[in-house]
Amino acid sequence: MAKTGDSSHAGSAQGNGQSNREQCSGLGENSSINRDAAVGQTVPTDHVRVFDLHCDTLDRLVLGDDSFIRLVDGDPSLLCDLGMANQPPPSSQATLKNNSFHVSLERVAAFDWCQCFAVFIPDALQGETAWRFYQTVKQYFKQQLAEQQDCLQQAWDFPDIELAFAAARSAAIATIEGASFFEHSLAPVDEIAQDGVKLITLTWNNQNAIAAGAHAQGGFSSFGRKLVAALEEQQITIDVSHLNDQSFKDLRSMVRRPFLASHSNSRAICNHPRNLTDDQFRAIQDCGGVVGLNYCNYFLVEDSRPVMPEDVLRHLDHWLKLDGELNIALGSDYDGADMPDWLSPCENLSQLYGHVQQEFGNQIAEKLFFQNAHDFYARNW
Numbered sequence: 376m377a378k379t380g381d382s383s384h385a386g387s388a389q390g391n392g393q394s395n396r397e398q399c400s401g402l403g404e405n406s407s408i409n410r411d412a413a414v415g416q417t418v419p420t421d422h423v424r425v426f427d428l429h430c431d432t433l434d435r436l437v438l439g440d441d442s443f444i445r446l447v448d449g450d451p452s453l454l455c456d457l458g459m460a461n462q463p464p465p466s467s468q469a470t471l472k473n474n475s476f477h478v479s480l481e482r483v484a485a486f487d488w489c490q491c492f493a494v495f496i497p498d499a500l501q502g503e504t505a506w507r508f509y510q511t512v513k514q515y516f517k518q519q520l521a522e523q524q525d526c527l528q529q530a531w532d533f534p535d536i537e538l539a540f541a542a543a544r545s546a547a548i549a550t551i552e553g554a555s556f557f558e559h560s561l562a563p564v565d566e567i568a569q570d571g572v573k574l575i576t577l578t579w580n581n582q583n584a585i586a587a588g589a590h591a592q593g594g595f596s597s598f599g600r601k602l603v604a605a606l607e608e609q610q611i612t613i614d615v616s617h618l619n620d621q622s623f624k625d626l627r628s629m630v631r632r633p634f635l636a637s638h639s640n641s642r643a644i645c646n647h648p649r650n651l652t653d654d655q656f657r658a659i660q661d662c663g664g665v666v667g668l669n670y671c672n673y674f675l676v677e678d679s680r681p682v683m684p685e686d687v688l689r690h691l692d693h694w695l696k697l698d699g700e701l702n703i704a705l706g707s708d709y710d711g712a713d714m715p716d717w718l719s720p721c722e723n724l725s726q727l728y729g730h731v732q733q734e735f736g737n738q739i740a741e742k743l744f745f746q747n748a749h750d751f752y753a754r755n756w
């Protein structure tokens with residue numbers, strides 16, 4: 376499961392980005408330059424604004440690499456202890472500011488960076504255990520926000536993003552991936568709204584009490600339908616990444632507010648159930664939604680060859696041919712997926728910016744990297 380899902384081991388987290396790391400160590404004060412050896416492009420990162428709709432960095436920090444993999448692979452045993460004993464995170468020597476994963480505040484400091492930080496709840500956790508795990512990761516996130524307030528602030532409202540940038544901080548948006556703590560009661564809706572959660576995928580890859588995920592059969596339950604209405608009432612955006620085709624169809628017929636896909640690619644280019652068909656992309660377009668480009672190898676190419684920049688551009692090119700200029704965004708899946716070294720760790724993203732700029736021009740690069748996702752929130756918060 377882990378190798379076909381996106382939340383498999385981010386094995387390249389220690390990849391060739393190490394050489395850039397020192398350059399990004401001064402928060403909000405540098406203008407580091409990343410050089411793309413493959414193409415020879417140079418992109419000044421202080422001109423790049425980023426709005427990334429999905430990463431799994433919080434789970435990595437709370438669990439550490441080994442436990443993260445165990446959990447994704449379906450072993451929930453460690454979490455009973457973690458949730459109930461309120462222990463400090465096993466990987467507590469790493470922080471959001473400084474770690475060896477894909478995303479750290481030191482790494483993003485060279486950009487104007489808005490990051491959606493998901494609490495990722497794997498299928499191994501359901502009901503009360505899933506809720507305790509949500510609370511554990513949430514508390515860690517709050518603690519990090521308090522400790523790193525010189526360089527990070529939570530975006531409770533969309534103007535907070537620009538305010539953060541003006542204060543040389545990165546912006547953080549709270550999101551959820553896999554809402555399996557919802558089983559019978561809608562009560563958690565109010566609490567996650569108070570936590571500032573703006574975006575939620577209702578399933579991970581299997582079925583839960585709400586709906587069926589990308590690797591499961593079936594669609595929405597009647598409870599799931601009630602939940603969608605309750606979430607929309609709280610202006611929490613539904614994220615269709617991880618829904619299977621039937622669940623997507625069900626959702627499309629019941630939503631009242633715009634929805635989005637935070638981290639999915641084009642199925643016409645890479646035939647994977649986690650990717651979107653053209654019809655699904657158009658449904659998102661029709662409601663004014665956005666689709667976050669995912670850097671996971673398995674969602675970019677169908678074979679096991681190394682993913683090249685042109686493989687990523689092919690997905691964008693396809694969406695642009697569907698008139699998707701206002702619907703493309705970024706959904707890295709950092710710290711939740713295997714991805715090419717030239718895209719990770721996150722400071723290497725300037726290389727993708729250079730490729731997109733060269734292929735499609737400045738305006739498309741701006742829209743993809745920041746503007747479209749920002750405008751979605753401006754319209755819907």
Ligand SMILES: [Zn+2]
Binds near residue numbers: 381382616617638711
């Ligand atoms: Zn995912």
